[in-house]
Amino acid sequence: MTSRLTPENTPSIAAAAAAVEADGRRRIEAAADLAALREVERTVVGKRSELARLHTRLARLAPEERRDAGAVIHDARTRLQEQLGRRAAALDAEERARRVAEERLDLTEISTHAWLPRRGHLHLVTQTREELEDTFVAMGFAVAEGPEAETDWYNFQALNMPPAHPARGMWDTLYLRLGEPGQVLLRTHTSPVQVRLMESREPPIYAVMPGRCYRRDTPDARHTPVFHQIEGLVVDRGITFGDLAGTIEAFTGAYFGAGIHSRLRPSYFPFTEPSAEFEVTCPICAGEGCRTCSGSGWIELGGCGMVDPNVFEAVGVDAEVYSGFAFGFGIDRLAQVRAGLSDMRVLLDNDVRFLTQF
Amino acid sequence: MRAPLSWLRDYAPLEAPVDDLAATLSALGLVVEGVHHVGGGLGGVVVSKVLGIRRHPDADRIRLVDVDAGNGEVAQIVCGAWNFAEGDLVPLARVGAVLPGGMEISRRKMRGEWSDGMLCSASELDIPEPPGSADGTGPGLMILPRGLAEPGAPLADALELGPDVVFDLDVSSNRPDALCMAGVARDLAAALGEPWAALSSGSVLPPVDRSVGVAPITVEAGDLCPRFVGTVFEDVPLGASPAWIARRLTLAGMRPISAVVDVSNYVMLDVGQPNHAYDLDRLGGGGILVRRGAPGEILETLDGVSRTLGPEDCVICDATGGAVGVGGIMGGASAEIGPGTTRVLLETAWFQPMAIARTGSRLGLHSEARVRFERGVDPEVAPWAVERFAALLAAVAPAASGGRTLRRGPSSDVRDDAHMPAPAVVRVRTARVNAILGTDLDDGDVAGLLGPIGFRAEAPEPGVHAVTVPSWRLDSAREIDVIEEVARLWGYGRIERTVPAARGGSGGLTGRQRDRRFVRQALAGAGFDEAWTSTFLAPGDLERAGLDPAAVEVENPLDRSESILRTALLPGLLKAVKFNMDRQGVDVRLFEVGTVFFLPGEGRVTPEEVEHVAAIVGPGPATEGAGAVRGGAGGAGGAGAVRAAVLAWSYLAEALGISGVSLSAAAVPGMHPSRAANIVAGDGALIGAVGEVAPEVRAAYGLGGRVGYLTASLDALLGVARRRRQARDVSRFPGSDVDLAFVVDERVPAAAVLATLREAGGELLEAASLFDVFRGGQVGTGRRSLAFRLRFRASDRTLAEGEIAAARQREIDAVTAAHGAELRG
Numbered sequence A: 001m002t003s004r005l006t007p008e009n010t011p012s013i014a015a016a017a018a019a020v021e022a023d024g025r026r027r028i029e030a031a032a033d034l035a036a037l038r039e040v041e042r043t044v045v046g047k048r049s050e051l052a053r054l055h056t057r058l059a060r061l062a063p064e065e066r067r068d069a070g071a072v073i074h075d076a077r078t079r080l081q082e083q084l085g086r087r088a089a090a091l092d093a094e095e096r097a098r099r100v101a102e103e104r105l106d107l108t109e110i111s112t113h114a115w116l117p118r119r120g121h122l123h124l125v126t127q128t129r130e131e132l133e134d135t136f137v138a139m140g141f142a143v144a145e146g147p148e149a150e151t152d153w154y155n156f157q158a159l160n161m162p163p164a165h166p167a168r169g170m171w172d173t174l175y176l177r178l179g180e181p182g183q184v185l186l187r188t189h190t191s192p193v194q195v196r197l198m199e200s201r202e203p204p205i206y207a208v209m210p211g212r213c214y215r216r217d218t219p220d221a222r223h224t225p226v227f228h229q230i231e232g233l234v235v236d237r238g239i240t241f242g243d244l245a246g247t248i249e250a251f252t253g254a255y256f257g258a259g260i261h262s263r264l265r266p267s268y269f270p271f272t273e274p275s276a277e278f279e280v281t282c283p284i285c286a287g288e289g290c291r292t293c294s295g296s297g298w299i300e301l302g303g304c305g306m307v308d309p310n311v312f313e314a315v316g317v318d319a320e321v322y323s324g325f326a327f328g329f330g331i332d333r334l335a336q337v338r339a340g341l342s343d344m345r346v347l348l349d350n351d352v353r354f355l356t357q358f
Numbered sequence B: 001m002r003a004p005l006s007w008l009r010d011y012a013p014l015e016a017p018v019d020d021l022a023a024t025l026s027a028l029g030l031v032v033e034g035v036h037h038v039g040g041g042l043g044g045v046v047v048s049k050v051l052g053i054r055r056h057p058d059a060d061r062i063r064l065v066d067v068d069a070g071n072g073e074v075a076q077i078v079c080g081a082w083n084f085a086e087g088d089l090v091p092l093a094r095v096g097a098v099l100p101g102g103m104e105i106s107r108r109k110m111r112g113e114w115s116d117g118m119l120c121s122a123s124e125l126d127i128p129e130p131p132g133s134a135d136g137t138g139p140g141l142m143i144l145p146r147g148l149a150e151p152g153a154p155l156a157d158a159l160e161l162g163p164d165v166v167f168d169l170d171v172s173s174n175r176p177d178a179l180c181m182a183g184v185a186r187d188l189a190a191a192l193g194e195p196w197a198a199l200s201s202g203s204v205l206p207p208v209d210r211s212v213g214v215a216p217i218t219v220e221a222g223d224l225c226p227r228f229v230g231t232v233f234e235d236v237p238l239g240a241s242p243a244w245i246a247r248r249l250t251l252a253g254m255r256p257i258s259a260v261v262d263v264s265n266y267v268m269l270d271v272g273q274p275n276h277a278y279d280l281d282r283l284g285g286g287g288i289l290v291r292r293g294a295p296g297e298i299l300e301t302l303d304g305v306s307r308t309l310g311p312e313d314c315v316i317c318d319a320t321g322g323a324v325g326v327g328g329i330m331g332g333a334s335a336e337i338g339p340g341t342t343r344v345l346l347e348t349a350w351f352q353p354m355a356i357a358r359t360g361s362r363l364g365l366h367s368e369a370r371v372r373f374e375r376g377v378d379p380e381v382a383p384w385a386v387e388r389f390a391a392l393l394a395a396v397a398p399a400a401s402g403g404r405t406l407r408r409g410p411s412s413d414v415r416d417d418a419h420m421p422a423p424a425v426v427r428v429r430t431a432r433v434n435a436i437l438g439t440d441l442d443d444g445d446v447a448g449l450l451g452p453i454g455f456r457a458e459a460p461e462p463g464v465h466a467v468t469v470p471s472w473r474l475d476s477a478r479e480i481d482v483i484e485e486v487a488r489l490w491g492y493g494r495i496e497r498t499v500p501a502a503r504g505g506s507g508g509l510t511g512r513q514r515d516r517r518f519v520r521q522a523l524a525g526a527g528f529d530e531a532w533t534s535t536f537l538a539p540g541d542l543e544r545a546g547l548d549p550a551a552v553e554v555e556n557p558l559d560r561s562e563s564i565l566r567t568a569l570l571p572g573l574l575k576a577v578k579f580n581m582d583r584q585g586v587d588v589r590l591f592e593v594g595t596v597f598f599l600p601g602e603g604r605v606t607p608e609e610v611e612h613v614a615a616i617v618g619p620g621p622a623t624e625g626a627g628a629v630r631g632g633a634g635g636a637g638g639a640g641a642v643r644a645a646v647l648a649w650s651y652l653a654e655a656l657g658i659s660g661v662s663l664s665a666a667a668v669p670g671m672h673p674s675r676a677a678n679i680v681a682g683d684g685a686l687i688g689a690v691g692e693v694a695p696e697v698r699a700a701y702g703l704g705g706r707v708g709y710l711t712a713s714l715d716a717l718l719g720v721a722r723r724r725r726q727a728r729d730v731s732r733f734p735g736s737d738v739d740l741a742f743v744v745d746e747r748v749p750a751a752a753v754l755a756t757l758r759e760a761g762g763e764l765l766e767a768a769s770l771f772d773v774f775r776g777g778q779v780g781t782g783r784r785s786l787a788f789r790l791r792f793r794a795s796d797r798t799l800a801e802g803e804i805a806a807a808r809q810r811e812i813d814a815v816t817a818a819h820g821a822e823l824r825g
């Protein structure tokens, strides 16, 4: 086609360029997607495009005309390329929008799905025990443990309860069919660990002793025959009842938070003297009075007292050199108060509907 | 112990506000469990008489009661109580009355029937219930004594219920002295700084009349009954007590019966001396013999029960040796006083506390006397009790004697001082008091606190007291006991609170305690919920779980189903899964860390205790599926549960960073014979087991679907070598992945092949894992294809093609040689 030697001039080339540009514009606008646009680009401004062919015709022009005609073609190409760029941007935006619409995902379909991997839960009693341990550890206490099955000596005799001591009646004991009748039992409190600790270690002793205990009690809303207790023991030179009261108060504030206080009142335990019961401000109503505390504003938490000299004697600690205090309370009972359990027996059911609440 | 304030005021003024009195009692250790304001707020409550009881036409649990409300007025009351009958006198709260609890009574319709007021229980009127009337079967009306008053009489007048306050006290077992009004008042007065004075009997007390004579008292068992005081009273009053005595007894929780019985009870509550009044004319020989029981001797006690006695028991007999009571616990029926009694022998004795405790618990016999004697009655209170008895009986006489004059004989006091507690004199150092309490008291403070409660402190030298303990405080015999009294009277709340400066720096958790927490957190992180199953199992539980039945037995279980100590966590966890499955539990996964018990080892008496950790995967849609193991061996399928258990183990092992531990297929008790493995440490020590619970075991526990289980000894687990916390450089050079599939026999563990690959791979092998298992097709029966992905990488260079090819060939050669494997093309 190009071999035809028709005379050329600037106007004829300009006219041809205008026609090519107009055609190119139409085709660019008509491109439906980026792939089509790339094809259009090739045919409109590519090496084999009409515009490129037009360029070859410049050779036939007189040199003085060549520059003007070249400028005409160049301008047309520039305009087409600009339009291609705009069209590409528009098509790109459209395509992005379409893709975004296609990929829409309701994340709550995932978050609410039954088979989402689940986390397990630590038992309420474990959580309570660990919180208590951490509180006492921060106060400088170690955590000690001991066997759940004990001899009569560790559970009673070393704790100032010789055989037939009436105070033994305070605990209904489960005995094991081992040794002499009445010799081996399931510990009724964590106090035997105190005895073991004092036997095995020289003072100073600052320790808490959490663990499982057993009593031959018919289960009810506030008691289970298997339960958990935490006990504390401090033996050192110069330990006083004031230290006991101060330690209980420091624990109360650290564990329950500001505004919760403690008070002691005389009580009786064979292994401590003076003995006390300790109460804390009801954490449910902050002392205002509620159902949990029977309107008194106080919750009875546990027992405490100065280690009885007879206990020191049993374990070979010189009561004239050392003094000490002990305290103890129920972990389950505390968990019951704090979590508002109406019935303690749920702790032994292991119902996952309960376990997963904590 | 119920203490009416008016009664306490016989001994001290006690004029402080009631709230202060209650707070003081609690601070003394006489803990106030309730404060009842009685006699107030009973306006509008009258005595009424039940005329008839009719069915409610429209309700089963409530009835219509017609009562005589006074002046012939008949009122219809709707009532839900069932403990009364026609003719009974009951309290009626009339329309408009406001009960002590604040409830206002209005005329209202109940299920369509009008109720013109309300019939009341004792608790609704805040009147302490006489014992026996509240039998625990439900709310009941207060039944008033017959002939108390005419219908319509105000109840407060009829019961002589002037306003009073009753303290409900919880008295600890070391304080028998506070089981009487005089004792409670003594503590209270001392704490309030008020004077305490024993009541003066004054002119009321009848003089000793020698003409009455002395009943012969012989004590053969002086060790059991070291003191017996007998006093004869003649022409005792008959009939009922005056209202004031009846009312005090009622407020204190005892039922009035007759003048002599009431006075006897009154004296016990007043001064703490349990006592017994015998009909002298019914005592053979007119006297008393105290002896040990004969083996097999039988006595019918007042409660109508025949008791078998023995030589350990102290028996009260008449002079002819016929038993008339169990000493210090309960009288017998034979010499009981009755309506015709005119001559009484009063027993005011002291019994050995331990003997009383033994006999009481052996006979299962509870009484007010036993409670006091076994805790320790004041051995010196008997003469005072006799005086109180005489004075009260004389005071009662005009109302109840029918004109006769009470006469009182001399007391016969038989005592065996060798068996009586001697009054203790305790050396108390003021410095010791302060050292124990953290106080700053001086000698005068100490003596001043002790004096008002009867502890007489003399000071032989500065800083030291010789404290004579009063006879009513047998619990106090050592310096520390007296220090407790100082603390109590000083006030626990006044002792300055200090915190000891913990020395020794031994606080914190042990490594084992931290690791145990970590085990719990890892298993919870793996999706298991923590359970606390019971320590107790039922007989047969272990056998049903396929385990050795040898276990420690409980001697006195509450229930047979709790008579064995667990030797494994499996039975408890199976029960817990079953419990949840029965409640539509889905995908139940539980774990537990707890102690198990084995029979004692040689030369030991206590069980061997081992802490176990176990996890269980319950049946469910998520676990019945194939899991990762396609088809399972022999195409059995259903590997989801066991897979979850093995995953739990792998997760735990990785979390703890333990190394050198392997799973070794084995027959494990309670587990599926071909789906269980022991967990074995590098040194061959057994750590635990993992696998699927045997089909017959889960069936025995009522579980229909497959159950996965993991168990380990905590100590063994934590004793295994752990990954060192030591950093290793990661290579900057690219690695190359090589996949190799081997066909091996079903009995070759994948872990063994992997171990061979790791060994042969050497330093260049960065990672290796099993990614596919294929059975069937050309693989052939009894064999399966295991596909592994290996990643080779060097720390200092990019591996050359030739190096990778050489490494690949080493792996193939090693596995082929070690496991008879074929490379799958």
Ligand SMILES: [Zn+2]
Binding pocket: A282, A283, A284, A285, A286, A287, A288, A289, A290, A291, A292, A293, A294, A295, A297, A298
């Ligand atoms: Zn409260």
